[in-house]
Amino acid sequence: MTITTPIRPDLTFDQIQVFLHAEARALDDRDWDTWLSFYHKDCPFWMPAWDDEDRLTEDPANEMSLMYYPNKQGIEDRVFRIKTDRSSATSLPEPRTNHNLSNIEVMAREGTTIRLRFNWLTLSYRYGKTDQHWGTSFYTIDTTEGQPLITAKKVVLKNDRIHHVIDVYHI
Secondary structure, three states: OOOOOOOOOOOOOOOOOHHHHHHHHHHHHHHHHHHHHOOOOOOEEEEOEEEOOOOEEEOOOOOEEEEEEHHHHHHHHHHHHHHHHOOOOOOOOOOOOEEEEEEEEEEEEOOOEEEEEEEEEEEEEEEOOOEEEEEEEEEEEOOOOOOEEEEEEEEEOOOOOOOOOOOOHHO
């Protein structure tokens, strides 16, 4: 695939990779405050569900989603619940995770906005058992403020037949 949009000098492909790997590392390190700093205040975080026809749902307001936060406040609330053990979905002890990213693609550049697509595999270990989750993520990032910020995040979980609750650190 040829990327027709020129690479802007203010955020190179290498810098995009560093940004994505740093976000993944914050999850692996359970550095929740750093992880939250990657998100714009208006960033929706959405993981659609697969419907009965093996198609992804398209409307988080009216169809089933595996995860949906309309903005950063929802993500912050989830992190608060993880940090304070105030959620029945919180896994205690928290699993150890290892995020692996691949096939990073710049899909478009428009002014200070960059749309990305990449694949990921997350291994998690808890109670002597290793689980794996994989899928494709679609990010929109904005570089207006200097530090890139995620302004939209869509995560497609490819192995959605799972035997436990999935959380933000699994993806």
